Amino acid sequence: MAKQLYYEDVEVGIDIPTxxxxxxxxxxxxxxxxxxxxxxxxxxxxxxxxxxxxxxxxHGRLKIAFLVQMLTDWIxxxxxxxxxxxxxxxxxxxxVDMKCKGKVTNKYVKDGEHCVECEIWTENPEGRKTAPGxxxxxxxxxxx
Amino acid sequence: MAGDTLITDELRKTIGVAKQSTTIEMExxxxxxxxxxxxxxNPLWSDEEHAKKSQYGGITFPPGILAxxxxxxxxxxxxxxxxxxxxxxxxWEFFEPIRPGDVITVVGTIGDLRERQGSVGKMLFIISDIxxxxxxxxxxxxxxxxxxxx
Numbered sequence: 001m002a003k004q005l006y007y008e009d010v011e012v013g014i015d016i017p018t019x020x021x022x023x024x025x026x027x028x029x030x031x032x033x034x035x036x037x038x039x040x041x042x043x044x045x046x047x048x049x050x051x052x053x054x055x056x057x058x059h060g061r062l063k064i065a066f067l068v069q070m071l072t073d074w075i076x077x078x079x080x081x082x083x084x085x086x087x088x089x090x091x092x093x094x095x096v097d098m099k100c101k102g103k104v105t106n107k108y109v110k111d112g113e114h115c116v117e118c119e120i121w122t123e124n125p126e127g128r129k130t131a132p133g134x135x136x137x138x139x140x141x142x143x144x
Numbered sequence: 145m146a147g148d149t150l151i152t153d154e155l156r157k158t159i160g161v162a163k164q165s166t167t168i169e170m171e172x173x174x175x176x177x178x179x180x181x182x183x184x185x186n187p188l189w190s191d192e193e194h195a196k197k198s199q200y201g202g203i204t205f206p207p208g209i210l211a212x213x214x215x216x217x218x219x220x221x222x223x224x225x226x227x228x229x230x231x232x233x234x235x236w237e238f239f240e241p242i243r244p245g246d247v248i249t250v251v252g253t254i255g256d257l258r259e260r261q262g263s264v265g266k267m268l269f270i271i272s273d274i275x276x277x278x279x280x281x282x283x284x285x286x287x288x289x290x291x292x293x294x
Contacts, residue, residue, distance in 0.1 A: 036214030
């Protein structure tokens, strides 16, 4: 387990360590079962093509779960995800690398909480941001 | 172009009114399946001994659980003749952790309806406000979700 991240360790502009995921069609089926999303565009190629897609696509909600994994890996056992927002701007195909990335945009103390704001996104192999979003995190402080 | 709108008077009346309520028992097996599906080995979600020493004093669900469809975060389902669906995005604010054994009640309300002409035809944006509460009545999280029907 990574060591605990503290508010004082974070500067505006730094990158969150990238998490690389590789969602296979098998993983999409597992996510469908675990999350209860059985929309066929995520496992039935013929169905996906009939709706006008090029093929099976990765669940947008799975991408969000990946981004949360990136954040909770980074903030450690004592950090908290306070707010999260994510839009879906592009479809991702299975069986290719998906990079989960983030950058710190602001840090401040509010109501006694040490908050860090970030831009977060998933990136496809062409470098396009397919699921951009924002997160507000609360970190422990060394000053406490 | 009033006749062309997807948002009929009848549909507009659902704003603030159409609600969907679901109760979910947060079983430990469901947590295991969920983190396995993501491929998230963080011991906070699986190792009782490790999690005991953390801020929550025990195993919790990762906040991403609220992204799962079974958590009811897509809002009420509207009966409209648009079969195709896209997830337009979501936002959440988290207040309390979810632990195995919790019973979560989620209430989704239609917050707004918008339409747009897209390259694939008319698209209806259904914006829902969601609230999750636990068995103690604590608000675990609130959120807003956009579902696109086209």
